[in-house]
Amino acid sequence: SQTIHQWPATLVQPVGSPLSLECTVEGTSNPNLYWYRQAAGRGLQLLFYSVGIGQISSEVPQNLSASRPQDRQFILSSKKLLLSDSGFYLCAWTFQGRTNSPLHFGNGTRLTVT
């Protein structure tokens, strides 16, 4: 069976500091990978997704970036955090090429920028 790991669970960072959140998937090859963000009391905002190594599609923010250095590893980064980057970050995966397959989510990272 497949599992997804996301860490850290919580993070408190000062404004202007760098960020690195990591997500790995086990038990499947070449998954589609996703980063979502939830601001307090709001829905899910798609940030990035990847359908293969080195392939990143960006949906939104200029302050964040994503990388996929290995098949089942997805990293969310920032060089300088803003207060508005606070939120709950969720990594998810699904099977490659199957739009009828649901997303499977990690447990999330609660980021507070102070």
Add this chain to the structure above:
Amino acid sequence: AQSVTQLGSHVSVSEGALVLLRCNYSSSVPPYLFWYVQYPNQGLQLLLKYTSAATLVKGINGFEAEFKKSETSFHLTKPSAHMSDAAEYFCAVSDQAGTYKYIFGTGTRLKVLA
């Protein structure tokens, strides 16, 4: 492009009462639809999915949803609410235009009253 709309950001029901959470979709092709549940500070957990088989879909925890093409709806129901059902619920549709994106509704927070 596909989209989903969830009517009612907050829904309150009494314990033992019917739960009805509404989701309407917009899609030019037969959609793939999903319902997820999120408990505080956790990731999203799949409740059920519609992938063009039976229109009445049964999920976990006693939830079910009915796909109605004529009404473009995929409402989530449960005959008898339990206190443990208190959570946030999200409806989602997968984009079948080749982007591999998943579009989420804004969520409905369910409160169960004793």
